[in-house]
Amino acid sequence: MSETVILAAVWFAQIALALAMCLCAWRMIAGPRAQDRILALDALYLCAMLQLLAFGIRTGRTIYFEAALIIGMLGFVATVALAKFLMRGEVIE
Amino acid sequence: MSVHLADVPLWAAILAAAFLVLGAGLTLLGTVGLVRLPTFYQRIHAPTLGTSWGAGGMVMASMIIFTAASGRLVLHEILIGIFVTVTTPVTLMMLGRSALYRDRSEKNPDVPLSVKSDETNDDPAQGAS
Numbered sequence: 053m054s055e056t057v058i059l060a061a062v063w064f065a066q067i068a069l070a071l072a073m074c075l076c077a078w079r080m081i082a083g084p085r086a087q088d089r090i091l092a093l094d095a096l097y098l099c100a101m102l103q104l105l106a107f108g109i110r111t112g113r114t115i116y117f118e119a120a121l122i123i124g125m126l127g128f129v130a131t132v133a134l135a136k137f138l139m140r141g142e143v144i145e
Numbered sequence: 146m147s148v149h150l151a152d153v154p155l156w157a158a159i160l161a162a163a164f165l166v167l168g169a170g171l172t173l174l175g176t177v178g179l180v181r182l183p184t185f186y187q188r189i190h191a192p193t194l195g196t197s198w199g200a201g202g203m204v205m206a207s208m209i210i211f212t213a214a215s216g217r218l219v220l221h222e223i224l225i226g227i228f229v230t231v232t233t234p235v236t237l238m239m240l241g242r243s244a245l246y247r248d249r250s251e252k253n254p255d256v257p258l259s260v261k262s263d264e265t266n267d268d269p270a271q272g273a274s
Contacts, residue, residue, distance in 0.1 A: 053155055053158075054150070054151065054153045054154065054155045054157070054158035054159075055150040055151045055153070055158075057155070057158045057159055057162050058150050058153065058158050058161060058162060058165075058210060059150070060162070061161070061162030061163075061165040061166055061206075062165060064165070064166055064169065065165045065166065065168065065169035065203070066169075068169040068170055068172065068173040069169055069172060069173070071173055071176075072169075072172050072173045072175075072176040072195070073176075075173075075176040075177060075179065075180045076176050076179065078180060079176075079179050079180055079188075085185065085244075085247075086247075087185055087240060087243065087244040087247070088185055088188065090240060091179070091185070091188060091189055091192065091240060092179065094192065094236060094237075094240075095175070095176055095179055095192035095195065098172070098192065098195050098196055098199070098200065098229070099172060099176070099195070101200075101225070101229075102168065102169070102172060102195070102199065102200060102203050105203045105204065105207055105222070105225070106165070106169070106203065108207065109161075109165070109206065109207055109210055111147075112147050112148045112149060112150055112214065113147045114147075114211065114219075114221075117207070117221065117222060117225070120225055121224060121225055121228070124225055124228055124229055124232075125228070128228075128232040128235075128236060131236040131239075131240065132235070132236055132239055135236065135239040135240040135242075135243045136239065136243070138240075138243040138244070138246075138247060139239075139242065139243035139246055
């Protein structure tokens with residue numbers, strides 16, 4: 053019984069997050085400017101991280117947690133580097 | 146480490162399911178805002194729904210399920226929650242500053258060229274008010 057409840061919730065969460073990733077991808081393609089694309093990439097990183105968490109709950113393994121942590125860190129570094137690039141024209145001065 | 150979902154008691158499963166639905170639903174709402182809001186400075190607010198309660202709800206659900214299924218306290222998911230909460234303001238402030246810099250350097254009419262307190266900072270008449 054409890055397995056059914058959790059699996060139904062994970063199913064809903066994965067569908068919702070996949071839809072959210074599609075919306076982020078649409079904003080990243082449509083633009084209109086570079087900062088919109090970077091913002092959409094940041095949101096896409098977040099959705100991918102949450103998708104991995106949901107996948108970890110579904111399979112009952114904790115190994116996906118480490119992958120989610122790494123994706124979160126990469127997303128932070130990537131967004132900071134891209135914002136710095138927009139500001140200055142180069143990442144490391 | 147691997148757990149079986151059938152070992153989770155029903156109350157914990159319902160609680161975790163509520164957190165899962167809340168987290169994923171709020172993340173979806175945030176990206177709907179990202180698509181629908183008209184200007185960049187409004188759009189930058191929308192995905193923070195996903196980084197605050199979206200990530201918080203999913204992390205909470207994961208902690209509840211792994212704690213209830215393995216029979217001991219599993220809290221390592223809170224690392225993700227803390228990390229996302231700390232890094233989101235940093236990234237979005239940098240992105241907002243760079244967008245403002247770009248708009249100002251192109252003399253975009255939608256963005257004020259300077260904030261009033263910047264230019265009148267050393268004016269004692271303005272400072273007193």
